[in-house]
Amino acid sequence: MLTNKQTEQIKEELDNSQNPIFFFDDDPDGLCAFLLFYRYKKEGHGFVVKTHPKLDVRSAPKIEEYDADKVFVLDVALLDQDFIDASRVPVIWIDHHGPYERNKVKYFNPRLAKKDANIPTTYMCYQVVQQDLWIAMIGCIADYYMPDFIDEFKKKYPDLIDDQKSIGDIYFKSKVGTLIKIFSFCLKGKTSDVMKCMKVLTRIESPYEILNQETPRGKFIFKRYEKIKKSYDDLFKSAMKEFCKGKLLVFTYSDDKMSFTGDLANELLYKFPDKIIIVGRKKDDDVRMSIRSKDTLIPPLLEKSLSGLEGYGGGHEYACGANVKERDFKEFVERIINNID
Numbered sequence: 529m530l531t532n533k534q535t536e537q538i539k540e541e542l543d544n545s546q547n548p549i550f551f552f553d554d555d556p557d558g559l560c561a562f563l564l565f566y567r568y569k570k571e572g573h574g575f576v577v578k579t580h581p582k583l584d585v586r587s588a589p590k591i592e593e594y595d596a597d598k599v600f601v602l603d604v605a606l607l608d609q610d611f612i613d614a615s616r617v618p619v620i621w622i623d624h625h626g627p628y629e630r631n632k633v634k635y636f637n638p639r640l641a642k643k644d645a646n647i648p649t650t651y652m653c654y655q656v657v658q659q660d661l662w663i664a665m666i667g668c669i670a671d672y673y674m675p676d677f678i679d680e681f682k683k684k685y686p687d688l689i690d691d692q693k694s695i696g697d698i699y700f701k702s703k704v705g706t707l708i709k710i711f712s713f714c715l716k717g718k719t720s721d722v723m724k725c726m727k728v729l730t731r732i733e734s735p736y737e738i739l740n741q742e743t744p745r746g747k748f749i750f751k752r753y754e755k756i757k758k759s760y761d762d763l764f765k766s767a768m769k770e771f772c773k774g775k776l777l778v779f780t781y782s783d784d785k786m787s788f789t790g791d792l793a794n795e796l797l798y799k800f801p802d803k804i805i806i807v808g809r810k811k812d813d814d815v816r817m818s819i820r821s822k823d824t825l826i827p828p829l830l831e832k833s834l835s836g837l838e839g840y841g842g843g844h845e846y847a848c849g850a851n852v853k854e855r856d857f858k859e860f861v862e863r864i865i866n867n868i869d
């Protein structure tokens with residue numbers, strides 16, 4: 529987590545900005561980090577980074593276009609130096625991947641101090657703003673992190689968590705889990721739809737507004753979730769029937785419109801905790817994957833299996849993304865099987 533001094537520094541940056549621009553990763557952790565900052569600041573503009581996992585110079589023109597006086601980069605694994613160099617205003621980067629070496633950026637990453645620290649960006653943003661506990665909870669559980677404010681949350685929202693104790697059970701059996709999916713599905717689909725959902729989420733007053741469809745805007749978010757959930761559930765059902773070879777579960781689907789690889793991989797791992805899960809979506813000539821496991825370190829496995837192939841990958845110890853050419857996918861999977869000890 530952030531030190532008190534770091535928390536103060538970020539708060540000062542936020543307080544001393546009139547028109548910040550926020551770039552955030554397109555998963556619930558990124559979205560919740562943005563929402564916490566925006567709802568505190570009530571000024572500025574937010575953009576989902578769809579050029580996952582990196583933010584590069586292609587997005588830099590937005591800074592001037594929106595006349596921003598500060599840039600916050602949240603939960604984005606890779607920030608190109610080119611982007612930083614192109615910005616004429618200060619860049620503040622809060623993240624929990626890497627870490628990487630960059631110049632001219634205020635970089636807040638707990639992994640700089642402790643290599644294997646894994647604190648969701650949402651958690652750090654909550655340290656700074658200290659409000660919207662329910663949004664902080666959604667982002668943390670979505671990143672498989674049990675926050676130290678769990679008891680406070682239970683007191684305030686007992687019905688959202690039932691008696692679920694483990695992170696997996698909260699994620700897939702409680703209403704917090706439903707909210708994670710609602711937030712995640714807000715990020716799917718057309719950019720204009722995503723922007724509309726984001727805007728609504730900056731104004732929602734409580735989780736019940738969405739869950740119980742108490743207001744038209746809550747209903748709007750919930751209905752959209754239900755619609756997208758149909759496609760998700762179909763894919764999940766197919767994945768459950770998939771090929772399993774030893775420790776590995778591999779499921780691929782073709783590009784219809786939405787990317788569910790992260791969501792599917794998380795839920796499959798919950799169902800099959802002993803497996804290494806690979807969910808891939810074929811797009812253009814690539815297979816874009818989310819890889820999960822409970823106790824096998826993925827980054828070294830990826831590095832060994834990708835060497836010599838056209839592809840790349842990375843992320844956290846037990847949750848990674850990777851990309852290989854479709855023609856190399858079979859070879860890649862075979863290598864993974866051989867490299868699991």
Ligand SMILES: [Mn+2]
Nearest residue numbers: 557603649671
């Ligand atoms: Mn994250």
